Amino acid sequence: EVQLVESGGGLIQPGGSVRLSCAGSGLRVTTSYMNWVRQAPGKGLEWVSVIYSGGSTVYADSVKGRFTVSRDTSKNTVFLQMNSLRVEDTAVYYCARAPYNESSAFYQWGQGTLVTVSS
Amino acid sequence: SYELTQSPSVSVSPGQTARITCSGDALPKQYAYWYQQKPGQAPALIIYKDSERPSGIPERFSGSSSGTTVTLTISGVQAEDEADYYCKSADSSGLHYVFGTGTKVTVL
Numbered sequence: 358e359v360q361l362v363e364s365g366g367g368l369i370q371p372g373g374s375v376r377l378s379c380a381g382s383g384l385r386v387t388t389s390y391m392n393w394v395r396q397a398p399g400k401g402l403e404w405v406s407v408i409y410s411g412g413s414t415v416y417a418d419s420v421k422g423r424f425t426v427s428r429d430t431s432k433n434t435v436f437l438q439m440n441s442l443r444v445e446d447t448a449v450y451y452c453a454r455a456p457y458n459e460s461s462a463f464y465q466w467g468q469g470t471l472v473t474v475s476s
Numbered sequence: 477s478y479e480l481t482q483s484p485s486v487s488v489s490p491g492q493t494a495r496i497t498c499s500g501d502a503l504p505k506q507y508a509y510w511y512q513q514k515p516g517q518a519p520a521l522i523i524y525k526d527s528e529r530p531s532g533i534p535e536r537f538s539g540s541s542s543g544t545t546v547t548l549t550i551s552g553v554q555a556e557d558e559a560d561y562y563c564k565s566a567d568s569s570g571l572h573y574v575f576g577t578g579t580k581v582t583v584l
Contacts, residue, residue: 392573394519402511402519402562404573415571418477451518459524461566461573462509466518 359383359465361452366470369442373474377437379452379467386410386428390455391435392463393426395448405450408435410457420446442474478502478567480576487582494550496579498563501544508546509564510539511575512557519562523548550581558583 365377379391386408393405406416406426414426425438435452449471453463480500488494498508510523521530523539526546536551546565550557563576 394575401560401578402513402564402575404564404575407573417572453519461507461564462521462524462530463511463519463564464521464530466520468518 361467363467363470366472374440379435381433388457390460392453394451397448482576482579485580496548502568506566514559
């Protein structure tokens with residue numbers, strides 16, 4: 358069974374940084390497309406970024422240049438480094454996995470981790 | 477930036493049919509995906525590639541596509557189907573995903 362567990366959220370001051378982790382079990386990140394999706398309080402879903410099975414990355418325009426996604430294949434873990442945080446980055450951050458053969462279908466999701474950007 | 481537009485809410489009685497639409501200019505060329513989100517829970521995939529249903533998803537959920545609009549149909553709605561529903565697709569480049577604005581389904 359595939360499981361994803363996010364961690365690293367918390368209260369961050371504007372302009373600060375935080376690194377989120379998404380630990381996967383029952384899967385290999387090298388054969389998965391690992392996405393980050395966020396949801397501001399009371400709002401809809403927003404796709405943030407993806408790291409492909411081969412390691413290349415794509416970002417939403419709203420975070421490009423501020424966020425960086427990476428992975429540790431030995432630990433089956435994906436990271437989201439978030440810099441220059443803004444109040445509008447406040448959200449629950451989910452990692453979501455798509456298998457290599459259905460790269461756009463987010464079959465599995467973590468429980469989410471809350472990032473609050475506030476002074 | 478690319479947008480997918482959904483109607484904000486749908487109300488339906490148990491046993492009736494709910495239809496949720498999602499409109500976007502790139503939908504003729506990009507597949508659509510549908511997710512169900514219940515309060516306090518992570519989203520769950522219920523339709524992929526416009527009309528395919530993952531294993532374990534009830535047959536009452538179906539998807540269709542026509543031009544710039546895709547539709548999620550819930551036939552014989554049950555109380556447990558009360559949730560927010562989001563469509564998702566890619567922009568014309570195929571690189572960036574976009575979620576629809578979301579539709580709240582209320583079972584009367």
